[in-house]
Structures are given as C-alpha cells and as structure tokens.
Amino acid sequence: xxxxxxxxxxxxxxxxxxxxxxxxxxxxxxxxxxxxxxxxxxxxxxxxxxxxxxxxxxxxxxxxxxxxxxxxxxxxxxxxxxxxxxxxxxxxxxxxxxxxxxxxxxxxxxxxxxxxxxxxxxxxxxxxxxxxxxxxxxxxxxxxxxxxx
Numbered sequence: 001x002x003x004x005x006x007x008x009x010x011x012x013x014x015x016x017x018x019x020x021x022x023x024x025x026x027x028x029x030x031x032x033x034x035x036x037x038x039x040x041x042x043x044x045x046x047x048x049x050x051x052x053x054x055x056x057x058x059x060x061x062x063x064x065x066x067x068x069x070x071x072x073x074x075x076x077x078x079x080x081x082x083x084x085x086x087x088x089x090x091x092x093x094x095x096x097x098x099x100x101x102x103x104x105x106x107x108x109x110x111x112x113x114x115x116x117x118x119x120x121x122x123x124x125x126x127x128x129x130x131x132x133x134x135x136x137x138x139x140x141x142x143x144x145x146x147x148x149x
C-alpha cells in the first residue's frame with residue numbers, strides 16, 4: 001500500500017468522486033454521474049473559500065472523498081464550525097481504516113483553524129456509519145431535518 005495524501009480535489013478527480021457517490025445503496029437512487037450539475041457544483045465549491053472538496057489520494061489513485069464547509073456563527077460565542085459532508089470511501093478500500101484517517105484528518109484541520117465544533121449528518125438508514133462516527137467520538141445530539149425542494 002502506498003502513501004496516502006489528503007488534498008483539494010481537482011476537476012480531473014470529478015469522475016472518480018462521482019463513481020464513489022453512485023456506488024452506494026442510497027447514492028444509486030439519487031445520483032447520476034452524467035448530470036451537468038456536478039461540474040457547476042464543483043466550480044462553486046472551488047470558488048468558495050469556506051468550502052473544500054477533499055480527496056484521499058494513494059499513489060495518484062483517488063480512494064476517498066469528503067466536502068468540508070466552514071460555517072461562521074453567533075452561537076457558542078461566535079464559534080466557527082466545520083461541517084463534514086459527502087464522505088465516501090471507494091468500495092475496494094473499505095474496512096481498512098481509511099474512513100477513520102479521513103475524519104481524523106478533517107477534525108485536525110478544524111482544530112488548526114480554531115473551530116470549536118465539528119458536525120456532520122448521516123442518513124438514518126446508515127447504521128454502520130452511525131457506529132463508525134460514534135467510535136470517533138461523535139454523538140447523535142440533535143435531530144436533523146431536511147426539506148427536499
């Protein structure tokens with residue numbers, strides 16, 4: 001196994017990222033890798049200084065991804081928080097500790113930036129993900145709600 005590097009995603013990484021988003025029981029029902037909306041979203045993320053699309057790269061091969069969004073807020077004495085979204089590990093890399101390395105790296109980034117909170121959402125149907133995030137110290141302290149538009 002080669003060296004693992006976490007880096008900002010490049011446009012050339014988009015096909016590998018989309019493959020991970022669609023190679024998932026829930027993603028398969030809501031994602032479509034050929035939709036032009038992904039390129040526009042990539043451009044918006046890339047242009048926003050509070051958003052970063054990260055890839056886990058092993059010897060030039062994209063094996064994981066996540067989006068990091070830094071959110072300023074008035075609550076918690078004006079604390080900035082890190083929102084972690086769209087965490088995916090390539091299917092052939094699961095069960096090897098890569099997801100743990102990714103989240104630990106993201107938390108380290110938040111600490112270095114001075115964030116006081118890291119938060120994420122995970123679908124209620126992803127019971128393995130709930131156990132995984134719990135093992136990293138995350139608690140299910142809030143009930144998340146969404147409104148599809």
